[in-house]
Every structure is written in structure tokens, then in C-alpha cells.
Amino acid sequence: MYLYGASGHAKVIIDVLQAAGVKVDALFDDDPAINDLLSIPVLHKWNGESPVLVSVGNNVYRKQIVERLGCEFITAQHPSAMVSPFASIGEGSVIMQGAIIQSDARVGRHCIINTGATIDHECSLGDYVHISPQATLCGNVHIGEGAWIGASAVVIPGVKVGRWSIVGAGSVVLHDIPDGVVAYGNPCRVITRNSSQNHSSSSRSRQGVRNIAIYGAGGLGREVAGGIRRINNSCGERWNMVGFYDDSKEVGSPVSHYGYVLGGMEELNAVSEPLALAIAVGDPMSRKLIHERINNPLITFPNLIAPSFKVLDDETFTMGQGNIIQDGCSATCDVVVGSFNVLNGSNVLGHDVIVGDFNVLMPGVRLSGSVQMGHCNLLGVDSVVLQKVQIGSHVTLGAGSVLMTKPKDGMTYIGVPAKKFDFK
Numbered sequence: 001m002y003l004y005g006a007s008g009h010a011k012v013i014i015d016v017l018q019a020a021g022v023k024v025d026a027l028f029d030d031d032p033a034i035n036d037l038l039s040i041p042v043l044h045k046w047n048g049e050s051p052v053l054v055s056v057g058n059n060v061y062r063k064q065i066v067e068r069l070g071c072e073f074i075t076a077q078h079p080s081a082m083v084s085p086f087a088s089i090g091e092g093s094v095i096m097q098g099a100i101i102q103s104d105a106r107v108g109r110h111c112i113i114n115t116g117a118t119i120d121h122e123c124s125l126g127d128y129v130h131i132s133p134q135a136t137l138c139g140n141v142h143i144g145e146g147a148w149i150g151a152s153a154v155v156i157p158g159v160k161v162g163r164w165s166i167v168g169a170g171s172v173v174l175h176d177i178p179d180g181v182v183a184y185g186n187p188c189r190v191i192t193r194n195s196s197q198n199h200s201s202s203s204r205s206r207q208g209v210r211n212i213a214i215y216g217a218g219g220l221g222r223e224v225a226g227g228i229r230r231i232n233n234s235c236g237e238r239w240n241m242v243g244f245y246d247d248s249k250e251v252g253s254p255v256s257h258y259g260y261v262l263g264g265m266e267e268l269n270a271v272s273e274p275l276a277l278a279i280a281v282g283d284p285m286s287r288k289l290i291h292e293r294i295n296n297p298l299i300t301f302p303n304l305i306a307p308s309f310k311v312l313d314d315e316t317f318t319m320g321q322g323n324i325i326q327d328g329c330s331a332t333c334d335v336v337v338g339s340f341n342v343l344n345g346s347n348v349l350g351h352d353v354i355v356g357d358f359n360v361l362m363p364g365v366r367l368s369g370s371v372q373m374g375h376c377n378l379l380g381v382d383s384v385v386l387q388k389v390q391i392g393s394h395v396t397l398g399a400g401s402v403l404m405t406k407p408k409d410g411m412t413y414i415g416v417p418a419k420k421f422d423f424k
């Protein structure tokens with residue numbers, strides 16, 4: 001068999017293979033200066049020799065090489081690794097010394113499960129994932145394609161890490177991490193966009209038209225369906241709208257001229273083909289609960305962005321997954337939008353605004369510079385938040401209100417200036 005990539009990572013793989021009784025005949029590497037590695041010859045022209053194991057640590061390059069070779073690949077496992085007979089390992093993956101893979105865990109193709117890493121029960125890892133030394137994935141964790149989990153990071157049960165994202169060494173991941181970002185720390189927070197790759201868009205264009213459904217067959221669901229038509233009519237992504245899921249509507253009932261209700265959560269969690277999903281429910285907490293109930297790894301959450309969305313400086317704009325941005329919205333510079341937010345039209349996000357997850361901004365909401373917002377807030381039609389105001393979580397701001405000072409979590413504020421509203 002042959003290795004492709006003659007690096008330090010390859011040295012460890014040679015150890016793994018030799019301990020498993022597999023002989024490496026030669027390595028291949030594009031660098032003509034490397035002619036042997038641990039006394040094994042390094043060749044520079046690949047003529048279809050196989051089987052191959054791609055011994056490149058970088059997930060992006062590993063994927064590129066795998067796609068270029070397109071040959072038979074083998075899987076390597078060190079004898080000291082403990083892999084449950086109920087776990088599955090995709091071709092081309094390497095399980096290094098002392099790694100533990102528990103029952104019903106699924107490891108994709110061309111993954112690296114590095115020294116002493118632990119993948120607990122029912123985890124699922126996409127292709128080209130790297131779990132670094134001593135990292136721990138607790139039960140039911142989902143790691144998207146190409147994601148890299150740094151050394152000694154811990155991901156708590158049930159959390160999803162998005163495709164091509166990086167989780168820094170030593171991080172403690174408590175909440176879902178969106179696609180394509182760099183996140184680190186304890187607790188782990190999204191820091192920036194992962195600019196070292198752009199796989200989400202390239203794989204999208206290869207796949208062509210993708211199936212999409214909407215959870216929520218009410219007014220917002222219809223608005224989102226209309227928005228998807230707009231996106232399809234522009235020159236960007238094309239979606240095939242398959243229908244709606246909604247637990248409060250009868251299966252088969254029509255949703256305007258956009259499609260039919262296909263089922264509820266049970267049916268959604270049972271779909272057997274990849275499906276993009278938009279959560280079109282306007283109540284922030286309900287959005288979060290719906291997302292938590294979706295456990296089908298075939299479901300992905302794209303950002304649905306109206307073609308009219310304007311960003312002053314694209315380089316400094318960061319966004320997670322599952323966001324819905326309707327017509328007429330704009331963001332200036334250094335804006336960070338987390339995941340699963342709804343910007344329901346004509347929203348303005350000033351410089352340095354940070355929007356967390358599961359927030360709903362009704363039409364006309366304006367956030368002035370440096371406003372920071374946590375999770376599950378609801379901002380009413382035409383409300384305004386003045387510069388530097390920090391909003392925590394579960395705050396409701398009434399329509400037309402102007403928020404000038406930091407509100408208390410879980411409270412409702414109305415008026416100009418917005419005051420705490422007592423329902424008694």
C-alpha cells in the first residue's frame with residue numbers, strides 16, 4: 001500500500017500501519033526535495049498505484065488529494081485503539097494510538113482520529129474530519145464535514161459542530177457551532193470566519209439544485225417560501241422546494257401555492273435523503289426548541305439570504321447557519337450574526353453589531369453601532385436599539401420602541417425611551 005503525503009503526520013501513520021502488520025511500499029509527495037521518510041522511498045509521480053492512504057493532516061488538502069486520486073483507499077487502525085464492534089469507520093480514515101470509539105459511533109471517510117481521542121456513543125462524524133489528540137466528543141455529538149477539533153477540546157453531549165469549522169485546542173463546546181467558523185475558549189465562542197477554506201460554496205455548486213423544506217406552515221413559512229423563489233430567480237443558489245413540516249397542521253394540507261404539509265417532527269427526523277431546512281417560526285424560544293428536536297444528521301440548515309441583502313464590507317461579515325434574511329436588510333462592517341436568526345426585512349445592523357442565536361428582528365428593526373445581543377430575543381416592528389446597548393437573552397422589545405439602556409433578561413420593554421413593562 002502507499003501513503004500520499006510525506007509529513008510528520010505520515011510518520012505517525014507509518015507507525016500505526018506497521019503496528020497493525022501493514023507494509024508501506026512507498027510514499028508519494030509533490031515536493032521533489034523529499035526522497036525518503038523513515039527509510040521508506042518517497043516518489044513524486046503517482047501512476048495509479050493503490051490502495052492509498054492520504055497522509056495529509058490538513059483537511060482541505062486531504063480532500064483535494066482524495067478527489068484527485070479517486071482510487072481505492074484503505075483504513076488504518078492502531079492495535080491499541082479501542083473501537084466498538086458497533087461503530088463504523090469510513091474508508092481512508094486513520095485511528096491512532098489509544099483512541100476510543102464507542103458503540104454506534106459513525107466516523108466518515110478520510111477522517112483522522114488522533115492519539116488518545118475519545119468519540120463516545122452515537123457520535124456522527126462527516127468526511128475529512130480531524131479529531132486532535134486527547135479531544136473528547138461526548139455522546140451524540142455531530143461533527144460536520146471537514147471540521148477540525150483541536151487538541152484536548154471537549155464537546156458536550158448532543159452538540160453539533162458545523163462543516164469546515166475549527167474548534168481551538170482546549171475549548172469546551174457547550175452550544176452548536178455553525179459552519180465555516182473558527183471558535184475557541186471555555187465556553188467556546190465563535191471568533192471569526194474560517195477563511196482557510198470555502199468548501200461550503202464549492203460543494204454546493206457541484207451538487208446543483210438541493211432539496212429544501214420549511215418547518216412552520218404559517219405566515220412566516222409562506223414568507224420564507226416566497227423568499228426561496230426570489231433566491232431561485234436570482235443568479236445564486238437554486239433550491240427545490242419539497243414542502244412544509246408542521247406538527248400543528250394536517251399532513252397533505254396545502255400552504256398557499258407553495259406546497260403541502262409533509263408531516264411533523266417525526267417525519268422530518270425520518271427523512272432518508274439530505275434535506276436543507278429553514279425553521280420558519282417567529283417565536284425565538286420555539287425556534288430553539290424545534291432545532292433541538294431535530295436529530296436527523298441528513299438535515300442541514302442553510303442561510304437563506306435575500307438577493308437584496310447589502311453588506312458594506314463582505315470581508316468583515318461573519319454568519320453562522322440557519323439564518324433567514326429577508327428583503328431590504330443591510331449590515332455595515334465587522335458585523336457578526338450567529339445562527340438561526342430571522343431578519344424579517346428592512347433591518348439595519350450597524351458597525352460591530354453582534355447578534356447571537358435564535359433572535360427574531362421584525363421588519364424595520366435598526367441596531368446601532370456596537371449593539372450586542374445574546375440569544376432568543378424578539379425585537380418588534382420598527383424598534384431601535386441605540387449604540388453600545390447590550391441585550392442579554394429572552395428580551396422582548398415592543399413595536400416602535402427605542403431601547404437606550406441595558407434591559408434585564410427575560411423582560412419586556414416598550415416605549416420611547418423603552419421602559420420595563422409590567423404585565424400585572
Ligand SMILES: CC(C)(COP(=O)(O)OP(=O)(O)OC[C@H]1O[C@@H](n2cnc3c(N)ncnc32)[C@H](O)[C@@H]1OP(=O)(O)O)[C@@H](O)C(=O)NCCC(=O)NCCS
Pocket residue numbers: 114132133149150151152166167168169170171182183184185
Ligand atoms: C484556534 C486556532 C486555530 C487559532 O489559530 P490562530 O488564528 O492562528 O490564532 P492566534 O494564534 O493568532 O491567536 C489569536 C488570539 O486567540 C487566542 N487563542 C488562539 N487559540 C486559542 C485557544 N485554543 N483557546 C483560547 N484562546 C486562543 C490567542 O491567545 C490570541 O489572543 P490574543 O490576540 O489576545 O493574544 C489555534 O490557536 C488552535 O487552537 N489550533 C488547534 C491546534 C491543535 O489542536 N493541533 C493539534 C494538531 S494534531
